[in-house]
Amino acid sequence: MDPLTMAAGSALVGAMATDAWKQVRDGVVALWRRVHPERAEEIGRDLEVLRGQVLQAREAEDADTEQALEGMWRVQLQKLLQQDPHAADEVRRLLDDRLTPTLAPSERDRVYSVIQHQTVRGGSGIQVGRDYHQGNASPPKA
Template identity: 75%
Template sequence: MDPVTMAAGSALVAAMATDAWKQARDGVVALWRRVHPERAEQVGGELETLRTQVLQARRAQDPDTEQALEGMWRLHLQTLLQRDPQVAGELRRLLDNQLAPTLNPGERERVYSVIQNTAVYGGTSYVAGRDIRPEPPAPKA
């Protein structure tokens, strides 16, 4: 799954529990309106339901439900991206300009955490989230 899609799905669900949830909702509906206008109003209704579900999950201290909702919206956004790959830039702008700014710093950091997969053939690779001090390779005997 595309990392931006994953981040946007997480940010959307988290934003639904903030005072700026309407801004998040309007941004997602506007994206759908540009790409699939026939579904925009339906998506708006689904986002209203999402907000209710997120607030209930938070009141019940139920992170599993919130995580499931994130997964569901990640799939919605991924499907949108698969149908129209040109949406990737718009989705990134939505994430950066409307969803992420509504979140507290801890949630924003969680949303922007990146999953990396690395494949190395015939060499050495170092992947780190912070400082790295690699040991030089041992001499070949």
């Protein structure tokens, strides 16, 4: 599974248990509205159900259910990107701008601990966190 969808699915489920869940829901529905407008309302209803399930799982300290919910939304996001690969930039923005900022630092670390892989041919590449620099020049000095 694509690391972006893995991270976004995990962040989505984590963010649904925060006070910012309405903004999270609105961001995800807006993504679907742009990519698959015919499914946007259904996704909105699904997210309402998801929030209830996440809150119940957290109250019961049921990590297995929470992981299963992450898996379900990872699959949803993966299908979205398979149908429209150009939506990856929008999913990345959703992850970075709406989902991850709502999470506690420990959850952010977990979301971004996906395996990163880099292949560079004909130059050099430096990858730090979410940033990627490619070319023959040295990376910018901090």
